[in-house]
Amino acid sequence: MRIPLFMFIVLLFPVTIFAQEDEILVTGVVIDTESGMPVPSANVIEKGTSNGVLTNFDGEFSIEVPPQATLVFSYIGYANNEIQVDGRTEIEVSLEPKAAALQEVVVVGYGTQRKVDLTGAVSVVDMESMNRQPSPQVSEQLQGQASGVTVTSSGQPGEPPQVRIRGINTFGDSSPLYVVDGVPAQDINYLNPNDIASMQVLKDAGSASIYGARAANGVIIITTKKGTGDLEVNYSGYYGTQMVPEGNVYDILSPQEHADLRWAAMENTNPGEPITDRQYGSGAEPTLPYYILPGGASEGEVDESTYYVDPYYTESGAVNGFNQIIRANQQGTNWFQEIFSNAPIMNHNISVSQGGEKGNFLFSLNYMDQEGTLINTFYERYTARVNSQFNITDNFSPKNSWDIKKNWA
Structure with a gap:
């Protein structure tokens, strides 16, 4: 059955008009619950879709959504808020600051402060992200974890990297001061990364008021783990392979390519003249020799x-009697692949901990074995750590903390 074109258009238009009328324009403002101030650049997104806008400088927004849509309001440092539109065209939204972000405690040398109360330049390292890096050195894992901190490593297994917080000084050492559980230390290479509970980097001049001239290059404060809760036994470990690039990494010429290059240089030096070379002969093209000597x-x-050849000769004149014969390496040698190769790395860590009102303890063991990608380089380490505290009386709570490390490199 044929449908006239006019009837087809009549049937199509009501559907189109209904789709256009199905959305409404919703406007409103987003404010901070505590201060009552507008929240600029907050995200306003229709739930389950990619339809969204940002609030302006005054916290105002406008968005077209279906009457029964759900709007999700979010901003960094605030808890998300979901609101049902229910056909309304004007909505006022309040965002509450996240309690966890405001109450987070940061160690600042002379005590602890809430993160929201900090006024100095302090970076808090994300330990979960830091421990994802397979490295035996704590300072090496710090790379890329805190702004303003530069870590330079030689790549040799077990070699401690250089850590710089305020650049490089003209005089003296540029290394920062390390404070482990309140005790200043020269380095942190003896620490097992799995034993660290928190790490803060003090970068401004305020740290010098606490630690004096030793803090001129910044301070890295480390707090190790303590036992909490019921008895726990934890194990973590990994095994992997460190990969090296394959092929001609440095794009080095082969012996034939080197001969062609030398030949072209001689042709350009004396155009039109015949070429004779002691090593590559004469003719139109170079010929690789079979012997270097003769x-x-x-x-x-x-x-x-x-x-x-007598390698034990004692008189200089004896050299004249030697007959050296050296074959040429016509195929060439990829020296990068000769001295570098894929290398395994593994780490095993086990800890036992418990804590309560009467005290706490933590005992951990760690084994790290890293082969270097450069042949004949490696790093092997055993570490053990004990942290304990016993609350004998209200005024007497002895603490004990010790480390043992044995390593080979």
Whole structure:
């Protein structure tokens, strides 16, 4: 059955008009619950879709959504708020600051402060993200975890990297001061990364008022783990392979390519003249020699049985009696692949901990084995740590903390 074009258009238009009328324009403002101030650049998104806008400088927004849509309001440092539109065209939204972000405690040398109360330049390291890096050195894992902190590593297994917080000083050492559980330390290479509970980096001049001239290059404050709750036994470990690039990494010329380059240089130096080279012969193209010594000799021209060299000679004149024969390496050698290769790395960590009102303890063991990608380099380490505290009386709570480390490199 044929449908006239006019009837088809009539049937189509009501559907189109209904779709256009199905959305309404919703406007409103987003404010801070505590201060009552507008929240600029807050996200306003229709739940389950990609339809969204940002609030302006005054916290105002406008968005077209279906009458029964749900709007999700979010901003960094605030808890998300979901509101049902229910056909309304004007909405006022309040966002509450996240309690966890405001109450987070930061160690600042002379005590602790809430993160929201900090006024100095302090970076708090995300320990979960830091421990994802397979490295035996705590300072090496710090790379990329705190703004303003530069970590330079040689790449050799077990070699401690250089940590710089305020750049490089003209005089003296540029290394920062390390404070582990309130005790200043020269380095932190003895620490097992799995034993660290928190790490803060003090970068401004305020740290000098606490630690004096030693803090001129910044301070890294480390707090190790303590036992809490019921008895726990934890194990973590990994095994992986450190990969090196394959092929001609440095794009080095082969012996034939080197000969062609030398030949082209001689042709450009004296155009039109015949070329004669002691090593590559003469003719239109260079020929790779079969022997380096005697120079330019071809295969079959040298009696290798006449080779004679005395490595224990004592008189300089004896050298004249030597007959050195050295074959040429016509295929060439990829020296990068000769001295670098894929290398395994593994780490095993086990800890036992418990804590309560009467005290707490933590005992941990760690084994790290890292082969270097450069042949004949490696780092192997055993570490043990004990943290304990016993609340004997209200005024007497002895603490004990010790580390043992044994390593080979």
